Amino acid sequence: MIRLQQLCKRYQLGDEPVQALDHVDLRINAGEYLSVMGPSGSGKSTLLNMLGLLDQPDSGEYWLDELEMTALSEEGRAAERNRRIGFVFQAYHLIDRLSARENIELPLVLNGTTPSERRPRVNELLQRLGLERHAEHLPHQLSGGQRQRVAIARAVIRKPQLLLADEPTGNLDSHSGNDVIELLEELNAEGITLVMVTHDAAMGRRARRRLWMQDGQLLKDEQDAHA
Numbered sequence: 525m526i527r528l529q530q531l532c533k534r535y536q537l538g539d540e541p542v543q544a545l546d547h548v549d550l551r552i553n554a555g556e557y558l559s560v561m562g563p564s565g566s567g568k569s570t571l572l573n574m575l576g577l578l579d580q581p582d583s584g585e586y587w588l589d590e591l592e593m594t595a596l597s598e599e600g601r602a603a604e605r606n607r608r609i610g611f612v613f614q615a616y617h618l619i620d621r622l623s624a625r626e627n628i629e630l631p632l633v634l635n636g637t638t639p640s641e642r643r644p645r646v647n648e649l650l651q652r653l654g655l656e657r658h659a660e661h662l663p664h665q666l667s668g669g670q671r672q673r674v675a676i677a678r679a680v681i682r683k684p685q686l687l688l689a690d691e692p693t694g695n696l697d698s699h700s701g702n703d704v705i706e707l708l709e710e711l712n713a714e715g716i717t718l719v720m721v722t723h724d725a726a727m728g729r730r731a732r733r734r735l736w737m738q739d740g741q742l743l744k745d746e747q748d749a750h751a
């Protein structure tokens with residue numbers, strides 16, 4: 525499903541160039557569950573942003589389902605991102621003045637889904653994530669774990685094939701963090717491909733395939749044997 529070939533990204537940090545991605549080769553099959561680990565600054569977020577089409581590499585190729593993403597225009601990439609990819613961030617990135625329901629619904633509003641089609645899909649997700657009682661609450665009225673569940677619902681409302689999560693439990697206590705991971709794993713069990721950046725080794729070990737990064741390179745790619 526995904527093929528990265530010799531992907532490179534360099535940032536300028538003051539007058540120091542930083543090689544955030546250094547010739548990364550990676551293949552990911554549909555339905556896989558990967559964690560990405562490594563020290564701070566090793567390029568984990570940069571890798572995820574590339575996969576999520578939030579950023580462009582300097583060189584190399586990114587193939588997603590036989591489409592070369594790096595060859596597309598800005599609009600083309602945005603369209604593919606909206607259609608195929610959901611993104612979950614450590615800091616939730618919800619819209620403060622919209623309710624939980626409206627945050628979840630937003631991607632459907634933006635792609636022109638009619639209100640009568642939107643309602644049942646949003647209600648189903650609210651129920652599934654145990655958020656019905658919080659549907660009309662604003663983000664600041666929700667706990668961290670609830671906010672992250674709203675963010676996950678928003679990320680999957682358009683049924684993407686790829687779900688990317690960058691330290692999704694980084695701001696949560698271990699109990700709500702565990703709930704969030706279980707939700708992500710449930711979605712993966714239903715077929716979505718899941719790539720999760722984490723600095724929590726115990727969480728990272730739950731993934732069937734684990735990548736370690738250092739200095740922009742893939743250091744290790746470890747996979748459980750098939751049961």
Ligand SMILES: Nc1ncnc2c1ncn2[C@@H]1O[C@H](COP(=O)(O)OP(=O)(O)O)[C@@H](O)[C@H]1O
Nearest residue numbers: 535536537542544563564565566567568569570
């Ligand atoms: N927008 C940016 N501008 C300048 N440097 C950046 C930017 N994003 C990332 N970097 C640098 O690239 C390197 C990798 O960053 P990042 O991918 O965020 O690492 P990680 O997520 O593993 O902590 C770091 O040295 C970081 O400072």
Ligand SMILES: [Mg+2]
Nearest residue numbers: 568569570690
């Ligand atoms: Mg990061």
